[in-house]
Amino acid sequence: MLISNLSPGRESTFGKMSYLQPMDTRQYLYCLKPKTEYAEKAGVIKGVTVIGKLDIVWKTNLGEKGRLQTSQLQRMAPGYGDxxxxxxxxxxxxxxxxxxxxxxxxxxxxxxxxxxxxxxxxxxxxxxxxxxxxxxxxxxxxxxxxxxxxxxxxxxxxxxxxxxxxxxxxxxxxxxxxxxxxxxxxxxxxxxxx
CATH class of the missing domain: 2.60.40.10 (Immunoglobulins)
Structure with missing residues (x-):
């Protein structure tokens, strides 16, 4: 299976493409941060609970496409207090x-x-x-x-x-x-x- 976790203009940690053999697994850890314009306004993200969803697309070595899309990810924004x-x-x-x-x-x-x-x-x-x-x-x-x-x-x-x-x-x-x-x-x- 061919995996590419690239956004346009960015290169993956593992190079442009990486392959998984049958029964292999790979885990990714992502850190989500609010955009600078929102992070500067402390009160804007207080009530945010829906932070998006994952859309995973892959291609097998025979060229077949696969896709997994999660439902909306829920997360409470960290409370900073006063x-x-x-x-x-x-x-x-x-x-x-x-x-x-x-x-x-x-x-x-x-x-x-x-x-x-x-x-x-x-x-x-x-x-x-x-x-x-x-x-x-x-x-x-x-x-x-x-x-x-x-x-x-x-x-x-x-x-x-x-x-x-x-x-x-x-x-x-x-x-x-x-x-x-x-x-x-x-x-x-x-x-x-x-």
């Missing part, structure tokens, strides 16, 4: 005990203006550089702000970026952000010191 925090910039690999920069994006998903204060809590291996308790100012509904931060790790291996706290001073409500992302921490020197 504030969504995402990482816009983060390195894959960093050096042990050397500061590195990340950029967080904070989006107000609520229907009210928030006055935000950011606290950075050091964890066992992740340490924040900068001033904790910093006033971020007012964030209107649907608005976002980019926040550059500096971090370093005191342990090697895959480390989880954790320890950010955002407090809305209007409601005195604190939002905790742990396990935001992971970064691989390596020793830059090949010695026994690391």
């Amino acid at each position: 504030i969504r925090l995402s990482l816009e910039v983060i390195p894959d690999t960093v050096n042990l005990e050397e500061p590195f920069d990340i950029v967080c994006k904070i989006t107000n998903c609520s229907e009210r203006t928030m006055d935000l204060v950011m606290e950075m809590c050091n964890m066992r291996s992740i340490h924040w550089c900068g001033i904790s308790g910093r006033q971020l100012g007012k964030l209107t509904p649907g608005a976002s702000l980019l926040l550059p931060l500096t971090v370093f790790s005191s342990e090697q291996g895959l480390q989880s970026i954790s320890g950010l706290r955002l407090t809305d001073t209007f409601l005195k409500r604190t939002y905790e952000y742990d396990d935001i992302a992971q970064v691989c921490v390596v020793c830059p020197f090949m010695s026994n010191e690391c």
Whole structure:
């Protein structure tokens, strides 16, 4: 059976065409993300449950065509609560005990203006550089702000970026952000010191 999972102008991970022998199976994992214009508007995708359907077409080695079309796929859009925090910039690999920069994006998903204060809590291996308790100012509904931060790790291996706290001073409500992302921490020197 001949399989081609190409969209016009794109090449498959497996090349232009790939073949399956009888009784072979292949699994594909897809990650669906909303288009940028919709992702920027936090409230637009809240109620979306139908995300589309799969249309799979194949051709056997004798040229016979086959087709499988699923019914509409149902999925609840993730609930972000009042504030969504995402990482816009983060390195894959960093050096042990050397500061590195990340950029967080904070989006107000609520229907009210928030006055935000950011606290950075050091964890066992992740340490924040900068001033904790910093006033971020007012964030209107649907608005976002980019926040550059500096971090370093005191342990090697895959480390989880954790320890950010955002407090809305209007409601005195604190939002905790742990396990935001992971970064691989390596020793830059090949010695026994690391």
